[in-house]
Amino acid sequence: MGTDDDNYDAEADKTIMACLDLAKPRSFFLYAGAGSGKTRSLVNAIRAICRDQGRHLSLSGRRIGVITYTNSACDEIKQRLEFDPRVEVSTIHSFAWSLIAGYDTDIRQWLDQNLLNEIAELQVAQAKGRPGTKATSDRARSIESKQRRRASLGEIRRFIYSPTGDNRTRDALSHAEVIMMTSDFLGTKNGLRKLLMSRFPILLIDESQDTNRGLMDALLGVQAANQTRFCLGLFGDTMQRIYADGKVGLAEAIPPDWSRPVKRMNHRCPSRVVDLINKVRMDDDGQMQHARSDAAKGVVRLFVLPETTSEKSHAEAEIARSMSQITGDPDWVAGTDAIKTLALEHLMSARRFGFESFFAPLYAVPRIRTGILDGSGAGIGLFTREILPLTQALAAGDRFASAAIIRKSSPLLERDQLEAAGERQLDLLRNAKAACDGLHALCTKEDSPSLLALLNYVASRKLFTIPDALLPFVASTEPDDSLETGVGHGDENHAHGKALDDEEAKSETGAWRLALDATLDQIERYDLYVRGLSPFDTHQGVKGLEFPRVMVIVNDEEARGFLFSYEKLFGAKEKSKTDIDNEAAGKETTIERTRRLFYVTCSRAKQSLAIVYYSSSPSVVRDAMIERGWFEPDEIEIIS
């Protein structure tokens, strides 16, 4: 049966291939449920174009553009296409930047106008606000900083966009600015539209339900004006729109002459999970999927616990044990790596995986949040890309790896230094080795040294360059041979045990002051987490991925967000007045948003799925779930 199932939706792939004709392109919209093989169709379609029309592409110097949602999806697709040079796979931000980079005059004008608009908006709010409040002083600061930035625009010759830069400079553009600018330019500048089409006659977008709506509108505009020259291929699932950025009503905005291939089979999930996600979807658009005929039945369980459960990690370990017994699958207890645990909020993962004291303070500062989440923030790289790998190489006695890190990033062995040293090069090497030995000694002396101690040691030995964000915590940058003093400097400088006032804790410097108290083992776990290599992730972060065993943690109270409410979705809490008003006005409600998120998490499971739900009213949840038919009575366990 397997092969029949493999070809169940083969018609959709044929339709797509027919659209991707460079001589006669047609745009298409492949919207289908989870696990239906959309990403697979995308990769197959590109392979087919390269095979059949690759020569034509190469001769005309054009490429197929592919936009993915995350860097890891980008790498995955590149690999599956064996890094074919005729295909350019990028995230939306790098794609946008590749179009507008170098148009510095246009960028400067846009920024100038945008800053003017932002300042005007802030001034209106300021005029209405009460004087003397915190909001007023924040706004005043923001106005000032925008005015300063505006005044300095003339001095910037070349703007940069550096998603992984450790130092933010005045010429750097933010993620949001790059996207907004590109959307505006595509809407108004004919030259840029032509450039886009001549570079990428075919542009395919994966997970397009979450593509920034401004940019999506701009691309739809380009397509509408150039139907015979430009093919836009959208892959996605409206039920999986989980970010606020995506275009609401995208399906309705697609012109009638586009092709709309259909896929109905779920190739990923066992039949019980397909059944569950079909039911979850019933109240949305009612689209149904079939499981493969060779799919296992699989297991789904709902464990409901009181919100007040104190030892949550312990309860979750017990549940994993139960799942192992229920499923007969020993991997549920084979160590956390075999399970993927999905939490609603990063802090919940940080708490469970053990990197909260490093992460929480930095994550609390909105301005630097993105960089903290993707590991690119200012100051982060010193720990994750330099100190951590070096200490690991030293601990493993891997002299080759430690030498490679030093050569790559340490100022001690920079080429200029080596050249200037002439005969004394050996001294430099000895000095670098002594600095490494000292670092190793610091790490072995304490269980796991504090980041502050490490920072000060590294600064005192000039082992790595200290990024601006961390300079306030370095007591002295003079060389210092004493390990003890190196550590001591930090303690002096650092307000140990001193509570920070609110204002300071919310600033980047205040946040670092707290985060530097964390130990190096937290960096190790944080690094695994942001690279997607830990057993934890968020409900949102696993879009597009799949895992054999999935544990979904649901806890509104711990997540403290306002965008999602599982309590309302599961019937433990009444709809609010706003929900009812939104519903009446045809606007999106919290319940709809949460339902889509729940659909995404459940549909990641390839074998078995445990939902661990901390609720204010466990028995109400059980009754509601049975009544709605999402779970059978024997699939629900209340743990008190």
Ligand SMILES: Nc1ncnc2c1ncn2[C@@H]1O[C@H](COP(=O)(O)OP(=O)(O)OP(=O)(O)O)[C@@H](O)[C@H]1O
């Ligand atoms: N026709 C097929 N035959 C066999 N396996 C398939 C087929 N299509 C997809 N699969 C497998 O099913 C799984 C899901 O495929 P894929 O990730 O492409 O789905 P998707 O539609 O992009 O999912 P999602 O929307 O959940 O991200 C993958 O393991 C893939 O290899």
